[in-house]
Amino acid sequence: MKFIMTGKKLDIGESLRDHTSSKIDEIVNKYALEPIDCSVIVTKDGYRIITDFDLHLGKGINVRTHSEADDPYVSVDAALETLEKQLRKYKKRITDHHKKRDVEYVKTSAQQYVLDSSSESQELEAPVIIAEMNTDIPTLSVGEAVMHMDLSNSPALLFLNGSHGKMNLVYKRADGNIGWVDPHSAS
Incomplete structure (x- = not known):
């Protein structure tokens, strides 16, 4: 190490x-x-x-x-x-x-932006971008996503749901619980 x-x-x-x-x-x-x-x-x-x-x-x-x-x-x-x-x-x-995810761990590339929230002359259509970088979106189950978010001490985690391949989001709610956004199930 x-x-x-x-x-x-x-x-x-x-x-x-x-x-x-x-x-x-x-x-x-x-x-x-x-x-x-x-x-x-x-x-x-x-x-x-x-x-x-x-x-x-x-x-x-x-x-x-x-x-x-x-x-x-x-x-x-x-x-x-x-x-x-x-x-x-x-x-x-x-x-x-x-042990079980050695071969199956898959990531999808995406673009990540950091926006300047302190800019005085911000327009709604064109926020000021202060950083642009590549990021990887992992393919995980919901339980694994919650574990990754909790271990990394992050407020939210975007991931591809392994069961249906659609984007999902888990986040920490203000009441201390975990929220899960699954647009796939909202039909």
Whole structure:
């Protein structure tokens, strides 16, 4: 596993780097995972320390966590605790996912745009595009899409439904539940 730990406005010492690396190794060994890479960004924002983890497990599965604390060790440990909770919740599905989806994992290319919401002279017909990039839309079941969205800590996930091949959307609702948009079933 490739491990990268960087600090923004903060010097990451060997002690914190070794502490984080050993904790990640414990978690990976505990859940019998073979991650491709792990990146950790520790940022100092005033008096707060913000830690962001991104653990790439392959086959489109990224586990992302975020934590804030007054101390770097406390912040890293809180993010690792959240990471472990997510892995514990989806342990069986993640390990089964690797075995049964090796050949079937399919992605469709699409164009992704980032629009400038702060532009004062925005017209309804032509919003200001500030970034344009390619993105992949995975083919998943609804349960797998919810798992991917939850693990990646995203508010929504667009996917091709494996049962009928149409675009679907799962999203986190304001009440804490998961919403699912399936235009195929609305006939």
